[in-house]
Amino acid sequence: MSPNDWMAGGTPALLAATVAVFVLAGVVKGVVGLGLPTISMALLALVMAPAQAAALLIVPSLITNLWQARPWPTLMRVLRRIAGMQVGVCVGTIAGALWLGAPSGHWASVCLGLALVAYAAWGLFGTPPAVPARHEGALGVAVGAITGVITAATGVFVIPAVPFLQALNLGKDGLIQAMGISFTVSTVALAAGLWLTGSYTPAAAGASVLMLLPALAGMALGQWLRDRLSARTFKLCFMVSLAVLGAYQAAQGLAG
Numbered sequence: 001m002s003p004n005d006w007m008a009g010g011t012p013a014l015l016a017a018t019v020a021v022f023v024l025a026g027v028v029k030g031v032v033g034l035g036l037p038t039i040s041m042a043l044l045a046l047v048m049a050p051a052q053a054a055a056l057l058i059v060p061s062l063i064t065n066l067w068q069a070r071p072w073p074t075l076m077r078v079l080r081r082i083a084g085m086q087v088g089v090c091v092g093t094i095a096g097a098l099w100l101g102a103p104s105g106h107w108a109s110v111c112l113g114l115a116l117v118a119y120a121a122w123g124l125f126g127t128p129p130a131v132p133a134r135h136e137g138a139l140g141v142a143v144g145a146i147t148g149v150i151t152a153a154t155g156v157f158v159i160p161a162v163p164f165l166q167a168l169n170l171g172k173d174g175l176i177q178a179m180g181i182s183f184t185v186s187t188v189a190l191a192a193g194l195w196l197t198g199s200y201t202p203a204a205a206g207a208s209v210l211m212l213l214p215a216l217a218g219m220a221l222g223q224w225l226r227d228r229l230s231a232r233t234f235k236l237c238f239m240v241s242l243a244v245l246g247a248y249q250a251a252q253g254l255a256g
Helices: 003-009 012-032 036-044 050-068 072-081 083-100 106-125 133-154 161-167 171-196 202-210 212-226 231-255
Strands: none
Touching: 012 036, 012 050, 012 212, 012 231, 036 050, 036 231, 050 171, 050 202, 050 212, 072 083, 072 171, 083 133, 083 161, 083 171, 106 133, 106 161, 106 231, 133 161, 133 171, 161 171, 202 212
């Protein structure tokens, strides 16, 4: 069922399930700073096409990412450090949308899921990655472009953006803010890509707005939980969440 059909008369059960998906995705995002697109895309794909699910998550993703991009006093400092990556994200997402069309493809989901699992395993058991300061700019552009193409193909903008941001050693709060900035840019670029391929209509935007409140409620709860986690516990939750999200993403792709 598409967002248009959902607005026109989706069943109460479907409405409740959709709200629950966004509450759950918001909680995970509030705790570890990511997961809303991945969880939403994976679960909503059970009842609608990937392109339709991507259109439904645009507004909740955009607003929760803007919220996550706070605090404003440190915004420009972090943005300057990852500016090249954001340029790459925009170029990669728009080019990928025009090249690949709307988010689709089971093997794209499988590859993304396996990449998430591999990175989580590396983060838990391997040596933490590091990026030399002199290479941050050029590598950021390349990482952003690759992330953009993957976003266009799957509707999810985690790999390889998150590993790169973590490698910058920004600290817990700095990493959360940098992901908020990057995900905001990715969401806007994805919306542009969906619009260019005819998948983002006014009706889809209206349905997306309705899912904002449950996503914000879930995120508020998740942030409350994150404030009570130590740095070590946060890293464990962060990596385990990536592994679970990746395994689920890969399983959904194989099942499709």
